[in-house]
Amino acid sequence: MxxxxxxxxxxxxxxxxxxxxxxxxxxxxxxxxxxxxxxxxxxxxxxxxxxxxxxxxxxxxxxxxxxxxxxxxxxxxxxxxxxxxxxxxxxxxxxxxxxxxxxxPPELTAASRQNITSEEVSDGVKALVYLVGAVLVLIFLFALL
Incomplete structure (x- = not known):
């Protein structure tokens, strides 16, 4: 066995x-x-x-x-x-x-990585501002009706 x-x-x-x-x-x-x-x-x-x-x-x-x-x-x-x-x-x-x-490539340098990150953050902030603005406009329009 x-x-x-x-x-x-x-x-x-x-x-x-x-x-x-x-x-x-x-x-x-x-x-x-x-x-x-x-x-x-x-x-x-x-x-x-x-x-x-x-x-x-x-x-x-x-x-x-x-x-x-x-x-x-x-x-x-x-x-x-x-x-x-x-x-x-x-x-x-x-x-x-x-x-x-x-x-x-620029992806591997610290300065460009910081720039990429800050651009992404600023784009995100812009999108958030547009979204909040659109919601406020919709609320205002519904309030007028």
Missing amino acids: SRETAITEEISYTTDNCDVCGDEVAVDDVPGDVIEPQGYAVLLGEGAVTHQSEDAGNWDEEVHFELEKDVSDLPTVSAYITCENCVEGIHGISPETRPYTGTL
Whole structure:
């Protein structure tokens, strides 16, 4: 008589939200059978950029932003997380392609994200004002009848 046993293994990984659409993405040590989309790190920085990878060591990727030698300030660096769908939609590339190194779209810069948000809020406020105005006009017309 044979006996079957099951072994369970708990695997933990970190999740974050996409800075473009807000969807939850998996960001590190993700097993292959995870349903959540992969997250991609997007770094914006000044100066010359060097990139190194290490598979056998205890780190995966290392990115350096260096300004000219006569500049005393530290380079400004911003980091964002994007999901697979946004990467494919914004750049028109699939996850199998090499890392994208071209011009970044305005959706990923903090200033433009604030502008997009403020435009959406102002459009919402305008719509609310029009709606309230229309309701007041209707109430006034019904009061006259």
